[in-house]
Amino acid sequence: MAFENKGSVETDTEFHKVRATAMQQFENVGFPTKKIEDWKYTSLKELWKNEYSLFPELPKHELELSEVDTYFLKGIDSYKIVFVNGVFSSYLSETSHDGLDICLLSTAINKLKYKIIREHFFNRIASKTEGLTSLNTAFASEGVFIHIPKNTVLQKPIQIFYFTTECKKDVLLQxxxxxxxxxxxxxxxxxRHHSLSDKKILNNTVTEIFANKRAHIDYYKIQNDNKNASLIDSTFVEQKKQSEVSVTTFSLGGELTRNNLSFYQNGAHANSILNGITMLDGTQHVDNQTNVYHQQPNCESHELYKGIYDGQSTGVFNGKVFVDQVAQKTNAYQQNDNILLTDDTTINSKPQLEIFADDVACSHGCTIGQLDKDALFYMRQRGIPEKEAKALLLYAFTNEVVKNIKIPVLKSRITRIISEKLGVDLGIDL
Amino acid sequence: MTKQNNKQDQTPFPLGRVGDGLLSIKNLHANIGDKEILKGIDLNIKAGEVHAIMGPNGSGKTTLSSVIAGREDYEVTKGSIRLDGTNLLELAPEDRAHKGIFMSFQYPVAIPGVTVTNFIKTAINAKRKAEGKEDMPAAELLKMIREKAKLIGIDRSFLSRSLNDGFSGGEKKRNEIFQMAMLEPKMAILDETDSGLDIDALKTVANGVNKLRSKDNAVIVITHYQRLLEYIVPDFVHVLSDGKIVKTGGKELALELEAKGYEWIK
Known part of the structure; x- marks a missing residue:
């Protein structure tokens, strides 16, 4: 398979080289197959049966606010960066260059003043070997560029949306x-990625996040897409001294979702937090691959993934933790808990710890089970009908993650999505 | 005294004859798997009464309470349980609760993320919904919570904690009695409510139960020891052994059991 790079907008020759190298790498390794250990339980075969167009049509009309308003978080001031079919929608967005940059990656790539950033950061921590990330590096034409200068506490959260609409063909967005x-x-x-189209949509997203000294980032990914939409998300995080970065992934819908999440701790006393809720039914599939590289002493990582599987859905959790020889006094905790609601669901959960330092505290745990019968009986004895009792238990199961959401309107949004999925009005003040 | 005689002691017990009470259990047999645990229980409880059920480990005490509450692990093979004439055996646990059955659990379950207040609100409104009523107005609910919390002697901060999550033994049991106070059951079954409680906690819980007693409701106290019965004084004491009630008497029977152990009664 050969692709021609029509999508690029940059003129920089250095930059062009990065693209070309990535293209070459993609041609060498191709798409991942189940023969690769990390892809053992996730097959992309079905996806490649779709005839994806790499260059989606532009929407015929500007997407109206009313069509997508429901997806925005409301009741708070926020920055918004909205893309429709891969193209920036200035009409729906609220960007900023006022002392900080919340704008388009193409702007950053094309403007001279961002040259240093481009050279120092673009594609520095993204995988140079993995096929899909290489494909993204070669083809990605648009995305978000955020630069928060030092000593700035952003009062407003930033909302990033990738919508897909009115496509005649299946679309691959990058x-x-x-x-x-x-x-x-x-x-x-x-x-958040959301498809408003009934065509097959695949997002192959790559995000690089750099947290400098004592920086603090909370990143939330809402994956509640329609049944024709799939997502391959590769997120790479580099942390400097005493920084704290949390990534919380809500995998609540979509045909196939693959999350590759990698943390590189390149400063002492860094703290990485990886949380996830997976809640699936039908034939949906979610694969969470996490990598935490402890490369400096006195760092921490806290990982908690909760999964609820209904119907014939399938899930994968593969949590890798690497502790370098110099990373003494590392505290690394990992927990993956799963509830299977039917006999036809599957979860493959695999912790993978590689520890080369001798003075560390690392733990991992995994549970796979059904709803607690004693708890169900307890609630029914108090008059709560079976369906509500199950919902309440499942809500409680996810709550350990939900309670840590730091944006209140997001917390209630996620709770609402969860209670809708459970088919009940939990009727409780949350 | 022989086993035969004990059975005869039971027969003259008047309640069985004078029509059905609030709760009427007749010839109840129940299995778990292939094993028969309850082997013909007869029990008649009138409104306003407190009945204690005592017996050694494995005699079927917890099975009896679970079967009344509708736990699905048990299969009722024979007999009947009626509450105010309604056949409970046909009802799901939640429907039995709506009719007025309450069981205080020996091991209450923790539900992280759901506060005591939210849990009780969900339970109360589920019952009201089953009765075709609207949700209880928030102000009314809060007022009721305040009153009952005061009655049971629980702190307001307790109400905003996750249900039974990290509660001490005493807190769990007190929370059970608080829920009982809120749900106002006709028939409350306290299953080993005294287990794991120190004497102060025991008194608090017993006080709570006593305050909730009325001429319209009844209480079954299931216990291994006589201790709790010093504070919740029963009208009748039944001794359960090998799935049957082998002896029935007044509150003095509990003392006798305490003094002599269960062996003499078998």
Whole structure:
């Protein structure tokens, strides 16, 4: 398979080289197959049966706010960056260059003043070997560029949306995000992909996040797409000294979702938090691959993934933790809990710890089970009908993750989505 | 005294004859798997009464309470349980609760993320919904919560904690009695409510139960020891052994059991 790089907008020859190298790499390795260990339980075969167009049509009309308003978080001031079929929608967006940059990656790539950023950050931590990330590097034409200068605590969260609409063909989109948060700065980001089309949509997204000293980033990914939409998300995070980065992934819908999440701790006393809720039914599939590279002493990582599987849905959790020889006093915790609601669901859960330092505290745990019968009986004894009792238990199961959401309107949004999925009005003040 | 005689002791017990009470259990047999646990229980409880059921481990005490509450692990093979004339055996646990059955659990379950207040609100409104009523107005609910919390002697901060999550033994049991106070059951079954409680916690829980007693409701106290019965004084004491009630008497029977153990009664 050969692709021609029609999508690029940059003129920089250095940059062009990065693209060309990535293209070459993709041609060498191709798409991942189940023969690769990390892809053992996720097959992309079905997806490649779709005839994806790499260059989606432009929407015939500007997407109206009323069509997508429901997806926005409301009741708060926020920055918004909205893309429709891969193209920036200035009409739906609220960007900023006022002391900070919340704008388009193409702007950053094309403007001279961002040359340093481009050279120092673009494609630095993204995988140079993996096929899909290479494909994105070669083809990505648009995405988000966020640069928060030092000592800036952003009061408003940033909402990033990738919508797909009115396509005649199946579409493969390749958004690319670059996020740089300088010393002592703080930001909250919510990213969501949503297809309004009935065609097969595949997003192959790559995000690079750089957290400088004492930076604080909370990143939320809402994956609640329609049944024809699939997502391959590769997110790479580099952390400097005393920074704290959390990535919370809500995988609540979509045909196939693959999350590759990698943290590189390149400064002492860094803290990485990886949380996830997966809640599936039908034949949906979600694969969470996490990699935490402890490369400096006195760092922490906290990982908690909760999964609820209904229908014939399938899930994968593969949590890798690497502790380098120099990373003494590392605290690394990993937990993956799963509830299977039917006999036809499958979860493959695999912790993978590679520890080369001798003074560390690392733990991992995995549970796979059904709803607790004693708890169900307890609630029914108090008069709560079986369906509500199950819903309440499942809600409680997810709550350990939900309660840590730091944006209140997002917390209630996620709770609402969960209670809708459970088919009940939980009727409780949340 | 022989086993035969014990059975005869039971027969003259008047309640069985004077029509059906609030709760009427007749010839109840129940299995778990292939094993028969309850082997013909007869029990008649009138409104306003407190009945204690005592017996050694494995005699079927918890099975009896679970079967009344509708736990699905048990299969009722014979007999009947009626509450105010309604056949409970045909009802799901939640429907039995709506009719007025309440069981205080020996091991209450923790539900992280759901506060005591939210849980009780969900339970109350589920019952009201089953009765075709609207949700209880928030102000009314809060007022009721305040009153009952005061009655049971629980702190307001307790109400905003996750249900039974990290509760001490005493807190769990007190929370059970608080829920009982809120749900106002006709027939409350306290299953080993005294287990794991120190004497102060025991008194608090017993006090709560006593305050909730009325001429319209009844209480079954299931216990291994006589201790709790010093504070919740029963009208009748039944001794359960090998799935049957082998002896029935007044509150003095509990003392006798305490003094002599269960062996003499078998």
């Amino acid at each position: 958004p690319r995000n670059l996020i740089i948060v300088d010393e002592n700065s703080q930001v909250q980001i919510v990213e």
